[in-house]
Amino acid sequence: MKIYTKTGDKGKTSLVTGTRVSKDHVRIEAYGTVDELNAHLGLLRAFAPGGHACQVLLLQVQDRLFAMGSWLAKDEKEIAFALPRLQPDDIPLLERAMDAMDAELPPLRNFVLPGGDAAVAQCHVCRTVCRRAERRVVQLGQQGLELDPEHVRYLNRLSDYLFVLSRKLAQDLGVVETPWKPSAT
Numbered sequence: 001m002k003i004y005t006k007t008g009d010k011g012k013t014s015l016v017t018g019t020r021v022s023k024d025h026v027r028i029e030a031y032g033t034v035d036e037l038n039a040h041l042g043l044l045r046a047f048a049p050g051g052h053a054c055q056v057l058l059l060q061v062q063d064r065l066f067a068m069g070s071w072l073a074k075d076e077k078e079i080a081f082a083l084p085r086l087q088p089d090d091i092p093l094l095e096r097a098m099d100a101m102d103a104e105l106p107p108l109r110n111f112v113l114p115g116g117d118a119a120v121a122q123c124h125v126c127r128t129v130c131r132r133a134e135r136r137v138v139q140l141g142q143q144g145l146e147l148d149p150e151h152v153r154y155l156n157r158l159s160d161y162l163f164v165l166s167r168k169l170a171q172d173l174g175v176v177e178t179p180w181k182p183s184a185t
Helices: 026-047 054-072 090-102 118-142 149-173
Strands: 012-014 020-022
Touching: 020 026, 026 054, 026 118, 054 090, 054 149, 090 149, 118 149
Parallel strands: none
Antiparallel strands: 012 020
């Protein structure tokens, strides 16, 4: 099987059902941004210390994002095969992970400027791409297209998890967080 098909050379691509749409269709934007987030999470896993508690959960998150992307790439037409779904414990798992990290972190008193270490900065990149993915998925519903509300909830919780993880990684790596102090100019 060749990786190139040439079927997209005129700006169209196929959804899972075979429906052809423009490459800038809201569905393509949604699952493309989820895919971008997945790639950024792979970079975060590469930057995070080996053996860090986040490694296993981030790998699971990447799996769930692939599952989500398959649903985002499906329109209302029926298909002859089952698509993977988010699991009932996926969101509570992120919440438990955040609660465990929060218990070890000092209280947050200011916004934090991203940076200080490659892993910490990449965590913030993932968080912001996750927020954009969430906005793109919400657009589907706003345009009257089929939308699983669990996808929005998962992305919302995932961006929160990534923020808390950035703080935990900073703590574990001994990186000082830089608080944002607005200047009065």
